[in-house]
Amino acid sequence: MNITISTEKKETFSEISNNFIDYYMADANGDFVKVYLYLVRLYSCGRPVSVSDIADYFQCTDKDVCRAIRYWISQGILSFTYDTKGAITGIILKNIEAPVKIHDxxxxxxxxxxxxxxxxxxxxxxxxxxxxxxxxxxxxxxxxxxxxxxxxxxxxxxxxxxxxxxxxxxxxxxxxxxxxxxxxxxxxxxxxxxxxxxxxxxxxxxxxxxxxxxxxxxxxxxxxxxxxxxxxxxxxxxxxxxxxxxxxxxxSFNSLYRRIFKELGIANRVVPTPSEIKFIKVWQSEFGFDEEMIAAACSRAIISRPNSASFAYVNTILDRWRKEGIKTPKDVEISDEKYTRSKKKAAGSETRLGTFGNYKQSSTDDEWDELTEMYIKEVNNK
Incomplete structure (x- = not known):
């Protein structure tokens, strides 16, 4: 049975590009979509907002918000504005064009x-x-x-x-x-x-x-x-x-795709997007990881970020492993054991820090100031 969508026009509305819905929304992480829609909402009311404000609204971390913003910048539908000193002053909602059609x-x-x-x-x-x-x-x-x-x-x-x-x-x-x-x-x-x-x-x-x-x-x-x-x-x-x-x-290729999708809990998709394929090529060719290590990173990502385990986040894990010389599942175990021992040593001092002592720092926190990362990339590409 078909249904018709109508409105009583008693509510205010934010305008969402049809091109966003048709070409970008389906492939994006659901939390990323929510952040983009909220940015559109904020634009419609003209109210200034901070990353922390958005994080509070969604009850997530600032880094989660920054990750979403960076994703949409990489897709070309957001960009930053800067002051004369190069500091970020705002976000631009860019015109969203349909992808160039490839002729058959x-x-x-x-x-x-x-x-x-x-x-x-x-x-x-x-x-x-x-x-x-x-x-x-x-x-x-x-x-x-x-x-x-x-x-x-x-x-x-x-x-x-x-x-x-x-x-x-x-x-x-x-x-x-x-x-x-x-x-x-x-x-x-x-x-x-x-x-x-x-x-x-x-x-x-x-x-x-x-x-x-x-x-x-x-x-x-x-x-x-x-x-x-x-x-x-x-x-x-x-x-x-x-x-x-x-x-x-x-x-050899399709097995890896299916394994990644399974580990990340991605259903109803047979093939990765072009941007996901580029990540996979980096993991194999540049980082030198095999299927088992890539799957392990995906599993680690979904455990750490069950609602936002994107390919970009998997990339941060594999990049860290590469820098630390971690090449096998056994190396991962050894690294985890060292991290656990270091946490136990710091446990005594954590109890003296009050409320903030309960914060569990992730193994990638010291490597990812995501807003700064976005800023650096955007400035370098200007």
């Missing part, structure tokens, strides 16, 4: 056709194709790791009706089309057929690899022709000779 092949073909009267049309087609194939950001490593560097691949030929009709007489290709329709759960568009011909004839991926490609993309809910083609190009560059090689490759 049908839209791309239409755009190219609009250039037909231009004397340089062939050069412009090549440029558009090049952008589509190599420079679209974040296709997203979700395939099991589409690499960002450009891969030398066969040029995609422009097909006419005769070419396509001839190809449809190929029994092996018709079988691939049938599987694509089954996996995509829809009738194939012309862009899908062109994509399959390119993969079959130009990339020449083995048939069992193509079959697994279609299965894999359908499993993660990415069945647009442009996406499937991008993954196929990546697999072509990696030289997969059979289904087993491709499956081993994707499983």
């Amino acid at each position: 092949d049908e839209e791309l073909d239409f755009a190219v056709s609009m250039l037909e009267e231009d004397k340089n049309v062939e050069e412009k087609k090549d440029n558009v194709r090049s952008i589509d194939r190599h420079n679209i950001s974040e296709v997203d490593h979700i395939s099991g790791g589409v690499e960002e560097e450009e891969v030398s691949v066969p040029e995609k030929k422009k097909l006419n009706a005769k070419d396509i009709n001839n190809k449809l007489t190929d029994e092996a290709f018709r079988d691939i089309m049938g599987q694509a329709e089954a996996y995509f759960n829809r009738e194939l568009a012309q862009s899908d057929v062109n994509m399959l011909i390119y993969i079959f004839d130009e990339l020449k991926l083995p048939v069992d690899v193509i079959e697994y490609l279609l299965e894999h993309c359908a499993t993660i809910g990415k069945t647009k022709a442009s996406y499937v083609e991008k993954v196929a190009i990546d697999w072509y560059g990696k030289g997969f000779k059979n289904r087993e090689e491709a499956k081993t490759y994707t499983d």
